[in-house]
Amino acid sequence: MNSGKAWSIAKKDLRSELRSREGATTLVFLSLLILFVFRGILDPRLGARDPALVAGILWATFFFVGTVGVAGTYGRERDRGTLEGLVLAPGGAFAVYLGKLAATAALTVAVNSLSLLFLGVLFNYDFGGVIVLVWLVMLAGTLGFLSIGSVIAALVRGARSRDALITILLIPITLFSIVMPSVSATAALLGGSGTLTSNLYTMVPATVVFVALAYLLFPFVLEE
Amino acid sequence: MPSGFESLSIALALTYVGIFGYVLYLHVVQRRLQREVAIVQEALRAGGKK
Amino acid sequence: MKEGDRWGPMLSVAWLGAGLVHVALAFLWAPDPRSTSWADPIAFRIFFFHVPLAWSGYLAFGIVFAASIVFLRTRNARWDHLAVASAGVGVVLISLALVTGALWQEAETGEYWRWDDARLFTTFVLWLVYLAYVALRSTGEGGEGEARMAAIYGIVAFASVPISFFSVRLLPALHPPPGSREYMTPVFVAVLLVGVVVFTLLYLLLLRHRLALLKQALTLEEAKQSLEGA
Numbered sequence: 001m002n003s004g005k006a007w008s009i010a011k012k013d014l015r016s017e018l019r020s021r022e023g024a025t026t027l028v029f030l031s032l033l034i035l036f037v038f039r040g041i042l043d044p045r046l047g048a049r050d051p052a053l054v055a056g057i058l059w060a061t062f063f064f065v066g067t068v069g070v071a072g073t074y075g076r077e078r079d080r081g082t083l084e085g086l087v088l089a090p091g092g093a094f095a096v097y098l099g100k101l102a103a104t105a106a107l108t109v110a111v112n113s114l115s116l117l118f119l120g121v122l123f124n125y126d127f128g129g130v131i132v133l134v135w136l137v138m139l140a141g142t143l144g145f146l147s148i149g150s151v152i153a154a155l156v157r158g159a160r161s162r163d164a165l166i167t168i169l170l171i172p173i174t175l176f177s178i179v180m181p182s183v184s185a186t187a188a189l190l191g192g193s194g195t196l197t198s199n200l201y202t203m204v205p206a207t208v209v210f211v212a213l214a215y216l217l218f219p220f221v222l223e224e
Numbered sequence: 225m226p227s228g229f230e231s232l233s234i235a236l237a238l239t240y241v242g243i244f245g246y247v248l249y250l251h252v253v254q255r256r257l258q259r260e261v262a263i264v265q266e267a268l269r270a271g272g273k274k
Numbered sequence: 275m276k277e278g279d280r281w282g283p284m285l286s287v288a289w290l291g292a293g294l295v296h297v298a299l300a301f302l303w304a305p306d307p308r309s310t311s312w313a314d315p316i317a318f319r320i321f322f323f324h325v326p327l328a329w330s331g332y333l334a335f336g337i338v339f340a341a342s343i344v345f346l347r348t349r350n351a352r353w354d355h356l357a358v359a360s361a362g363v364g365v366v367l368i369s370l371a372l373v374t375g376a377l378w379q380e381a382e383t384g385e386y387w388r389w390d391d392a393r394l395f396t397t398f399v400l401w402l403v404y405l406a407y408v409a410l411r412s413t414g415e416g417g418e419g420e421a422r423m424a425a426i427y428g429i430v431a432f433a434s435v436p437i438s439f440f441s442v443r444l445l446p447a448l449h450p451p452p453g454s455r456e457y458m459t460p461v462f463v464a465v466l467l468v469g470v471v472v473f474t475l476l477y478l479l480l481l482r483h484r485l486a487l488l489k490q491a492l493t494l495e496e497a498k499q500s501l502e503g504a
Contacts, residue, residue, distance in 0.1 A: 151430065155423055159413050168409050172402035173431055176395075176438035202441040209437055217426050220346055228314035231381040235320040235374045236297070239327065242370045243476065246363075247286075250483050257490040264497040271501070 009099025051190035141182030317381030326473035334364025
């Protein structure tokens with residue numbers, strides 16, 4: 001595996017992302033939209049009474065953004081027909097995977113960080129000192145989700161109804177291994193029941209396994 | 225809450241109805257496909273004769 | 275393609291016989307009246323059907339998993355056919371397992387579902403996996419591309435089931451209920467094993483049926499293509 005290649009792919013992706021701003025804007029607006037919807041239907045003082053609800057809203061936003069982000073990463077590439085070029089260049093499929101994962105993760109984590117800010121403002125919610133840990137859990141969950149989300153997005157990039165497929169295919173895989181532990185860990189941090197560490201013990205190994213699966217299968221995924 | 229015996233009967237019935245239903249479904253689809261194959265093969269023969 | 279299927283009817287009748295024996299055993303088995311392992315000893319017999327159904331559902335997707343791996347390496351379409359057929363049969367079996375599981379759960383506790391039952395939960399996850407796999411295969415792409423996509427997904431999704439299972443063990447809200455093992459008498463286990471064997475045979479018979487259907491569909495495709503070519 002050529003780490004130089006992975007790094008250059010990541011940089012290239014991020015650069016084109018920042019230049020076009022198309023993907024980033026979409027994600028930020030999506031985040032605001034989701035939060036506004038929840039704001040509209042819920043009591044703004046909810047945080048004080050229900051940490052699980054805050055955690056749920058946060059992660060609904062994070063995962064929506066993650067799904068759209070990863071669909072965009074491989075969808076745009078596909079529409080422009082540039083993915084084949086990446087594969088042919090020396091360095092291996094896993095380098096492509098890592099590079100794109102890094103770029104997507106950077107973008108998604110940035111938007112999710114903004115979401116934390118938006119939620120605080122919209123709901124007048126004060127995270128307090130625990131914000132750092134909440135951010136770290138967001139990082140872990142986002143990475144876990146994207147690690148396998150990239151594989152699925154790349155897999156179905158050529159299919160009809162690929163966006164719907166991505167969600168359908170991701171649910172069985174990530175619901176209990178990444179999604180629920182993320183929500184549970186965040187809720188625990190915000191004052192609810194449950195522990196942080198037991199959830200991390202789930203998410204981190206799951207992410208490792210997903211990356212390993214990507215290592216084994218990405219060459220097949222990238223075939224045309 | 226239905227009695228234990230009711231639950232058992234429902235479970236049993238659903239299981240076997242489910243199995244037979246699936247077998248029936250496979251049968252029906254197979255017959256339809258066989259008919260279609262026959263039609264196409266007939267068309268091929270007719271085309272060959274021309 | 276032979277018109278008649280000499281073995282089919284014989285095997286089906288033989289299976290029906292075995293199935294009947296299994297049902298009889300399930301009814302003849304008597305629980306220890308002093309045992310407190312369950313709320314309703316009659317409904318508990320659902321176990322003898324739920325467990326074998328779940329087992330064959332797992333087996334079916336295990337075959338999908340194995341066939342997918344072999345397909346990716348050999349690109350021989352036969353393995354893809356095996357995966358499709360096995361998934362088709364498995365979806366039926368796992369759905370029945372889920373329904374019987376819920377019925378049993380309801381008889382035991384009054385609720386149709388409990389997240390803290392690890393077995394019920396894993397069956398549910400596998401059911402979701404099946405649905406996703408079937409959804410993927412019905413996009414109508416067809417051919418090598420679809421086979422490859424499905425094979426990769428089959429592998430990933432199957433690998434994720436144990437991951438989900440271990441997550442549940444650790445999630446604080448989903449502790450498995452303290453189970454009493456006193457009902458695991460040798461007789462109980464024997465009847466259960468009979469069930470497992472019977473339903474494994476069922477899976478194999480249904481698979482055979484489903485593969486025949488697949489072959490028929492392929493024959494039709496070929497015939498249609500010759501027609502267009504002529």
